[in-house]
Amino acid sequence: MPQTPVPGPVTATSDPQDLIVVANRLPIEAVGEGPDMTWQRSPGGLVSALEPALQGARATWIGWSGHLSGSGEATPGLPEELDGLGIGEVPLTELDVHDYYEGLANGAIWPLYHDAVATPIYHRHEFERYVDVNRRFADVGAQSAPPNGVVWVHDYQLQLVPRLLREQRPDMRIGFFLHIPFPPVELFAQLPWRRQILEGLLGADLVGFQTVTSAQNFLSAVRRLLALRPGGDRVEVPETHGYRTVRVGSFPIGIDAKSFEALAMTPAVQARAREIRRELGDYPLIFLGVDRLDYTKGIDIRMRAFGEAVRDGILDADQVTMLQLAIPSRENVEEYRRIRDDVELVVGRVNGDLGRVGDPAIHYLRQAVSREELVAMYVAADALLVTPLRDGMNLVVKEYVACRTDNTGAVVLSEFTGAAQQLHDAFLVNPYDLDQLKRTLGAVATATPEELSERMEGLRTNVFEHDVDRWARSFLATLSGALT
Numbered sequence: 001m002p003q004t005p006v007p008g009p010v011t012a013t014s015d016p017q018d019l020i021v022v023a024n025r026l027p028i029e030a031v032g033e034g035p036d037m038t039w040q041r042s043p044g045g046l047v048s049a050l051e052p053a054l055q056g057a058r059a060t061w062i063g064w065s066g067h068l069s070g071s072g073e074a075t076p077g078l079p080e081e082l083d084g085l086g087i088g089e090v091p092l093t094e095l096d097v098h099d100y101y102e103g104l105a106n107g108a109i110w111p112l113y114h115d116a117v118a119t120p121i122y123h124r125h126e127f128e129r130y131v132d133v134n135r136r137f138a139d140v141g142a143q144s145a146p147p148n149g150v151v152w153v154h155d156y157q158l159q160l161v162p163r164l165l166r167e168q169r170p171d172m173r174i175g176f177f178l179h180i181p182f183p184p185v186e187l188f189a190q191l192p193w194r195r196q197i198l199e200g201l202l203g204a205d206l207v208g209f210q211t212v213t214s215a216q217n218f219l220s221a222v223r224r225l226l227a228l229r230p231g232g233d234r235v236e237v238p239e240t241h242g243y244r245t246v247r248v249g250s251f252p253i254g255i256d257a258k259s260f261e262a263l264a265m266t267p268a269v270q271a272r273a274r275e276i277r278r279e280l281g282d283y284p285l286i287f288l289g290v291d292r293l294d295y296t297k298g299i300d301i302r303m304r305a306f307g308e309a310v311r312d313g314i315l316d317a318d319q320v321t322m323l324q325l326a327i328p329s330r331e332n333v334e335e336y337r338r339i340r341d342d343v344e345l346v347v348g349r350v351n352g353d354l355g356r357v358g359d360p361a362i363h364y365l366r367q368a369v370s371r372e373e374l375v376a377m378y379v380a381a382d383a384l385l386v387t388p389l390r391d392g393m394n395l396v397v398k399e400y401v402a403c404r405t406d407n408t409g410a411v412v413l414s415e416f417t418g419a420a421q422q423l424h425d426a427f428l429v430n431p432y433d434l435d436q437l438k439r440t441l442g443a444v445a446t447a448t449p450e451e452l453s454e455r456m457e458g459l460r461t462n463v464f465e466h467d468v469d470r471w472a473r474s475f476l477a478t479l480s481g482a483l484t
C-alpha cells in the first residue's frame with residue numbers, strides 16, 4: 001500500500017504560555033502512605049522531557065499523583081504549584097489503577113504498540129474504565145483551560161481525551177503527542193476498540209508522533225479502519241457541519257542537553273565518576289545500561305550478549321565489566337514480574353560463570369538513583385548499551401551523549417528505537433541478532449579513540465540541535481498554526 005508522505009520535524013517557534021498539559025503522571029509521585037508519604041520525581045521519559053520543556057512557561061499540568069485515592073478525594077499534601085508550574089490532580093482509586101492503568105493502558109495498549117513483544121490482553125471491563133478515567137481527565141482539562149486556550153494531551157493512557165475535550169470545549173486548540181510508537185495497522189487492527197481510539201485521537205487539531213513511521217502508521221490506520229482519505233499530513237474529519245482539519249506529523253522528542261552537560265562538568269560529578277570507576281574495579285572498559293525494568297528494553301538480551309562475548313573471548317574478562325541500572329516499573333503487571341525474573345536469572349548465570357570473589361561480571365542495581373548519581377554513571381561509563389526490541393524514542397541514549405563532554409564514549413543502539421532514526425553515528429544493532437550484538441561489543445572494544453571521538457561528535461551535534469526546547473516549540477507552533 002502506498003504510504004502517505006509526512007513532513008519531518010518543523011522548526012518554527014512559539015512560546016508555551018497559558019498552556020494546559022494533560023498527562024497520566026504528574027511530574028512528582030507520592031511514595032508510601034499516611035505520615036510516611038514522601039514525593040519523588042515520577043519515573044520515565046515523558047516526565048524527564050516535559051518538565052524542563054515547561055520551565056518558565058505559564059502552564060498547568062494535570063495528572064495523577066501516584067497515590068491511591070479511597071473514593072476520589074485529593075492526595076493529601078499535593079502542592080498546588082511546583083516552581084511556578086500549576087498542578088491539577090485527577091485522583092485515581094485502586095480500581096481505576098487496576099483496570100485503566102495496569103490493565104488497559106499497560107496490559108493491552110503498551111504491548112500492542114510495542115510490536116506485541118508481550119501478548120496484549122483485552123478485557124472489556126478495563127476498556128470501560130479507560131473511557132471513564134479519560135473522561136475525568138478531559139473534565140479537569142476543560143475546567144482548567146481559559147477561553148480559546150491551548151491544551152496539550154500526552155501519551156497512550158489518554159487517547160480518548162482529545163475528542164472528549166472537544167465535545168465540551170470546541171473553542172480550544174487541542175494537541176496530542178504519543179511518546180511511544182504507533183504500530184503498523186496490521187497489529188493495531190487487533191484492538192477491539194480501534195475505532196474509538198482513532199476517533200478519540202482525531203479530536204485533536206494536531207496529532208504528533210516520535211517518528212515519520214509512526215505518523216504513517218496512524219494515517220494508514222485512519223484510511224483503512226475509518227475509511228477516511230488523508231491527503232499528505234492532513235485528515236478531513238466529518239463534523240455535523242462540514243469538515244474539520246486534523247494535522248499529523250513527526251516531532252522527535254529531545255532532552256535538556258545543556259543541563260545534562262552542565263551537571264556532567266561539575267567537580268562533584270566528575271569526582272563521583274572517578275569513584276564509581278574505582279568501585280567497579282578500575283576496569284579499562286565499562287559498559288553501562290540504564291532503563292526502566294521493562295520487557296521492551298532488551299535488558300536480558302544485552303546481558304546475555306555481554307556474558308557470551310566474555311565467554312567466547314570477544315571481550316577480555318580482565319578488561320571489561322558491566323553496570324546495569326534498572327528502575328522498578330509497573331510491578332503489579334504480570335509481564336513486568338516475569339521480565340524481572342528473566343533479567344535476574346541472566347545476571348545470576350553470568351556472574352556465576354564469570355564472576356570472581358568481590359568482583360561480579362555484571363553489577364546489577366534495581367533502584368532509582370538521583371540525577372547527580374545517574375550523570376556520574378554516564379560520565380564513568382565507556383560505552384552505553386541501549387538494546388530495546390521497540391522504543392518510541394529512548395532518552396537515556398541522548399542523556400549519555402550530552403554527558404560525554406570530551407567526545408569520548410560509545411553508544412550501541414538498537415535500530416528499533418526512535419533515537420536510531422536520528423543518531424546514525426551510534427553502533428546500530430538488531431537486538432534479536434545475538435551474534436551481531438556480540439560482534440558489536442567487540443567492535444566497540446577495539447575501536448580507535450579517533451573513530452569513537454568522530455562518532456561522538458556527530459551524536460552530540462544531533463542531541464544538542466534537536467533538544468527538548470526545540471521539540472516543544474515545534475509542536476506548539478504547528479498547533480497554533482504559526483508555522484513559518
Ligand code: ADP
Pocket residue numbers: 043044045046048290291292325326327367368369370374393394395396397399
Ligand atoms: P522510558 O520513557 O520508556 O522509561 P526513556 O529512555 O525515554 O524510557 O526515559 C527514561 C528516563 O528515566 C530517563 O530520563 C532516565 O534518566 C530515567 N531513568 C531510567 N532509569 C533510572 C534510574 N534507575 N534512576 C533514575 N532515573 C532513571
Ligand code: G6P
Pocket residue numbers: 024025043044045046047155156179180329330
Ligand atoms: C514511558 C511512557 C510514559 C510513562 C513512563 C513511566 O515513558 O511513555 O507515559 O509515564 O514510561 O511509566 P509509568 O507507568 O510509571 O508512568
